[in-house]
Amino acid sequence: MQRHFFLSCTIAALLPIAPVTTAEAQSVYPGLFSEKMKIQNQAECKSEAVPLSSVRLLPSRVRENMERDSAWMMSLDANRLVHSFQTTAGVWAGKEGGYMTVKKLGGWESLDCELRGHAVGHLMSALSLMYAATGEKCFKSKGDSIVAALKEVQEENGNGYLSAWPEGLIHRNMQGKGVWAPWYTLHKILAGLIDQYLYASNDDALTVATGMGDWAYNKLHALSDSTRRLMIRNEFGGFPEAMYNLYAITGNDEYKQVAKFFYHNDVIDPLKQRKEYFGTKHTNTFIPKVLAEARLYEISKDAGSRTASEFFYERMMKGHTFVTGCSSDKEHFLNPKDFTKHLSGYTGETCCTYNMLKLARHLFSWTADESFMEYYERALFNQILGQQDPQTGMVHYFQPMLSGAYKLYSTPENSFWCCVGSGFENHAKYGEMIYSRNTADKGIMVNLFIPSKLTLDGVSIRQETAFPNSSQTTIDVKAAKATTVYLRYPEWCKKASVKVNGKSVSVKQQPGSYIPVAVKGNAKIIADFPMSITAENANGDDSRVALLKGPIVLAGELGAVENPFSDPKKYNDYYTFDFQVPDGLPVSLDIDLKNPGKSLLPTANPMVFKTKTGVTVSPLYDIHHQRYVVYWQR
Numbered sequence: 109m110q111r112h113f114f115l116s117c118t119i120a121a122l123l124p125i126a127p128v129t130t131a132e133a134q135s136v137y138p139g140l141f142s143e144k145m146k147i148q149n150q151a152e153c154k155s156e157a158v159p160l161s162s163v164r165l166l167p168s169r170v171r172e173n174m175e176r177d178s179a180w181m182m183s184l185d186a187n188r189l190v191h192s193f194q195t196t197a198g199v200w201a202g203k204e205g206g207y208m209t210v211k212k213l214g215g216w217e218s219l220d221c222e223l224r225g226h227a228v229g230h231l232m233s234a235l236s237l238m239y240a241a242t243g244e245k246c247f248k249s250k251g252d253s254i255v256a257a258l259k260e261v262q263e264e265n266g267n268g269y270l271s272a273w274p275e276g277l278i279h280r281n282m283q284g285k286g287v288w289a290p291w292y293t294l295h296k297i298l299a300g301l302i303d304q305y306l307y308a309s310n311d312d313a314l315t316v317a318t319g320m321g322d323w324a325y326n327k328l329h330a331l332s333d334s335t336r337r338l339m340i341r342n343e344f345g346g347f348p349e350a351m352y353n354l355y356a357i358t359g360n361d362e363y364k365q366v367a368k369f370f371y372h373n374d375v376i377d378p379l380k381q382r383k384e385y386f387g388t389k390h391t392n393t394f395i396p397k398v399l400a401e402a403r404l405y406e407i408s409k410d411a412g413s414r415t416a417s418e419f420f421y422e423r424m425m426k427g428h429t430f431v432t433g434c435s436s437d438k439e440h441f442l443n444p445k446d447f448t449k450h451l452s453g454y455t456g457e458t459c460c461t462y463n464m465l466k467l468a469r470h471l472f473s474w475t476a477d478e479s480f481m482e483y484y485e486r487a488l489f490n491q492i493l494g495q496q497d498p499q500t501g502m503v504h505y506f507q508p509m510l511s512g513a514y515k516l517y518s519t520p521e522n523s524f525w526c527c528v529g530s531g532f533e534n535h536a537k538y539g540e541m542i543y544s545r546n547t548a549d550k551g552i553m554v555n556l557f558i559p560s561k562l563t564l565d566g567v568s569i570r571q572e573t574a575f576p577n578s579s580q581t582t583i584d585v586k587a588a589k590a591t592t593v594y595l596r597y598p599e600w601c602k603k604a605s606v607k608v609n610g611k612s613v614s615v616k617q618q619p620g621s622y623i624p625v626a627v628k629g630n631a632k633i634i635a636d637f638p639m640s641i642t643a644e645n646a647n648g649d650d651s652r653v654a655l656l657k658g659p660i661v662l663a664g665e666l667g668a669v670e671n672p673f674s675d676p677k678k679y680n681d682y683y684t685f686d687f688q689v690p691d692g693l694p695v696s697l698d699i700d701l702k703n704p705g706k707s708l709l710p711t712a713n714p715m716v717f718k719t720k721t722g723v724t725v726s727p728l729y730d731i732h733h734q735r736y737v738v739y740w741q742r
């Protein structure tokens with residue numbers, strides 16, 4: 109389908125390894141952006157994130173996704189993106205590129221959609237992430253022009269309000285009337301502005317964000333508790349998390365009060381008592397409420413918030429997460445007892461995984477527990493990497509677990525689903541967790557095997573690997589003073605081997621930990637983490653089994669399909685789309701659970717196999733325009 113956007117943009121050829129920028133601040137995770145925070149992190153943390161701007165991706169399958177994402181982002185004209193904001197506020201946009209000539213965007217950004225503006229928020233975040241991750245000025249310029257236009261819109265409104273739809277939608281929410289999700293949309297815009305301030309040092313973005321925060325406080329602080337409870341029944345995304353971040357940046361207590369307004373008692377109170385009460389609630393409405401608790405724990409050390417975050421994560425891992433790291437069926441929680449019944453065409457909303465990765469990142473900060481990186485790696489490679497169609501750069505919404513279903517991709521300008529919005533960010537921030545720092549000694553933790561360069565505080569690391577096609581990674585370290593490099597020893601590897609400057613080192617650690625390597629001056633570390641084929645059943649049901657090599661989910665290819673969304677009449681039908689799975693597809697496999705590798709025959713490619721009946725089995729992230737099977741019928 110549409111491939112023209114590559115031609116309209118020179119960015120696909122960009123992403124040279126630009127020099128790392130200065131001590132640019134970084135995020136709202138422990139260890140980052142502290143110079144921009146009035147309220148510092150209070151929680152005790154065993155690991156700290158490293159600035160995205162200190163990491164550069166080297167050529168790889170992962171970086172190719174980032175390049176395609178950047179090309180798509182840059183192909184979207186800023187005038188078209190802000191047009192609905194200007195139109196709603198009555199800002200004169202008749203100047204060059206304004207509404208006299210602007211071509212309207214479609215899908216969830218169209219002028220009659222109550223979520224319009226959300227993708228603009230995600231794009232502000234993604235542009236700032238892409239700028240930090242590459243140092244390329246074009247991403248900053250585009251972000252700057254969007255922020256400038258939104259500032260003008262906010263000034264026209266005069267009360268701090270900023271949205272692409274009228275304030276009446278908020279009033280409908282306050283009256284408990286039907287409306288899609290106004291605070292959800294405002295969250296994306298607020299978070300985008302905060303990211304523009306933090307990652308791209310746009311001071312105007314902070315001014316606009318505080319304007320929004322003041323407006324929210326004025327709107328909400330005098331409301332009764334019954335109105336509050338009525339309002340928060342509606343999906344509000346990460347609005348409280350963003351308000352906690354705005355509070356941390358400014359120290360203005362009113363922003364914390366706004367965040368607390370969105371405390372959802374019915375959802376969070378049971379988690380604090382370690383009670384699972386998910387029912388069939390909407391998964392991606394739920395997870396951001398927990399993220400707000402995680403952030404509250406960090407700025408206040410509130411023990412209940414930590415319990416809620418950790419308990420939620422624990423329950424998600426037990427019975428709510430598919431083998432690829434995704435969750436939800438038709439966007440809702442499922443009953444773990446009926447797990448197999450939920451292997452549908454509408455599993456794995458990608459926004460849920462985007463948010464679970466954020467939660468895993470918080471929990472890893474607090475504990476430095478390797479298990480969070482097991483999840484992170486699995487979800488990153490098996491869902492996020494495979495979310496994007498390598499032919500077109502478009503992304504999927506759901507990741508179907510239904511045998512014989514296939515991935516459905518967005519269009520460049522007529523989808524703008526939520527998962528398109530979070531997708532812009534997903535593929536801009538692969539560099540965020542490859543490395544982190546051990547808080548105690550500031551040693552560098554190597555968490556993920558992705559070709560990349562890290563330059564941070566006198567230490568430089570260059571990691572080269574063909575992972576997962578190779579189990580080996582080579583890490584060149586240059587350290588001005590003595591430092592420790594901590595190599596992740598994945599749970600999925602039975603026996604690691606490590607060489608430093610050509611000499612074998614005895615590995616005393618067990619899988620599921622970190623191997624410390626002391627380095628002074630230059631060192632070449634070669635680590636080998638052999639992978640084997642393992643089987644994972646569908647939450648205890650041995651009749652449905654998925655196969656993995658190391659952390660990589662292998663799926664059976666069941667025949668090529670056209671992408672139906674190339675037909676503009678069908679492009680939003682992802683939610684009820686009929687996959688018309690033909691009878692007789694080879695979805696069953698004789699798997700010996702004690703030795704699952706026996707069911708697959710090797711090929712010349714170490715990640716591609718054949719079944720005895722001739723079905724090609726390969727990494728799910730590389731299966732596109734194909735029917736596939738993840739959970740085989742045994």
Ligand SMILES: [Zn+2]
Pocket residue numbers: 457458459460525526527528
């Ligand atoms: Zn989504």
